[in-house]
Amino acid sequence: MLPLAPPRPRPPAPHPPGPAPTWPLSSPPAQETVSGPSFGPTLVVPPPPAPSGRSAMASPATLSCPPAANGPRVRLVVTGDDFGYCPRRDQGMVEAFLAGALTGVSLLVNGASADTAAQLARRHRIPAGLHANLSEGRPVSPSLGSGASLVGPGGFFLGKMGFRKALAEGRVALGEVREELRAQLRCFLDLLGCEPTHVDGHQHVHVLPGVRQVFAEVLQEHGVQYTRVPVEFGLRRCEWLEPQLRTFALAVEEDARAAKEAFEELGLRWPDAYIGLSTMGKDMSVGRIKAAIDQAVQSVLGPEDILQGGRAVTLELMTHPGYPSVSPTSGCGEGPDAFSRSWERLHELQILLDPALHNFYRQRSIKLCAFEDF
Secondary structure (H helix, E strand, C coil), rough: CCCCCCCCCCCCCCCCCCCCCCCCCCCCCCCCCCCCCCCCCCCCCCCCCCCCCCCCCCCCCCCCCCCCCCCCCEEEEEEEEECCCHHHHHHHHHHHHCCCCCCCCEEEECCHHHHHHHHHHHHHCCCCEHHHHCCCCCCCCCCCCCCCCCHHHHEEEEHHHHHHHHHCCCCCHHHHHHHHHHHHHHHHHHHHCCCCEEEEEEHHHHHEEEEEEEHHHHHHHHCCCCCCCCCCCCCCCCCCCCCCHHHHHHHHHHHHHHHHHHHHHHHEEEEEEECCCCCHHHCHHHHHHHHHHHHHHHCCCCHHHHCCCCCEEEEEECCCCCCCCCCCCCCCCCCCHHHHCCCCCHHHHHHHHHHHHHHHHHCCCEEEECHHHC
């Protein structure tokens, strides 16, 4: 049995208001609703907080989803990051996928439950990408021993900020980055029996200076087309973000903007808009996702696109749903971190399953899909 549901968090502040959406599509009949998912006996979810209310595909795919009247065609990828981190996280993601709330996952091949997570993905046919990891746990490549620049004491990676500091100081050997990324892609292939649908970066390491070029080259070697560019429309106006998280998020966005050129040169593609830096953990709400999607679509479209509905828009929502992690079967060799042990993962799962969010998708004629559907 799962532990008792956590205390209901204080409702978050609303997403900063933008201009009134001009792209909403024809609404469904008044009697049309979306039924809530059928929760299994192991799913214990606290009452949701009161609803309150982001970003480019370099070569946009031609989408087959029909446009609604007077509106654009919109496809949304909802990705669950850190698949393979722990069995309880994986359980929540599988339930979200089966309920139609997630469209794919990003697998940590050095995670504690990577093997069983891969089995779940194969059994349930969950589209899976690689969550390239250079900052947490142990390397996959056997050649990266204790003297490697990517690892510290005990043979573990240097951590989210430790890796960034070492990279900025010129202490990271990019040849080791290349070897580790190749090793993780080989490991993914061994676990899943196929190449990943996409590759993104754990803690956004893939957009960092130096790493971004190596990352794009390795993906090109393996024929992987899709990645993530975490540039989020309106991020600077998200006043609810805690100072430390806000500083990190803005730095990620700056690196991501700079990474676009390297990604484009090597043929990588990504959705027109990204959402996730402002809606992670306790900061996620149905209202914020709704407002972020509306604003992201408007940021992509021109006036003629909005009026004619001829422009296809692709979005990615980054999420981290699941049940709180417990030791010792969690993490990447060092045990679960505080975020993974907290109620915030369960909060994300709850929000993604909320019928109000799925009603919104219907009202906007947003089609959920995976990268492989582009």
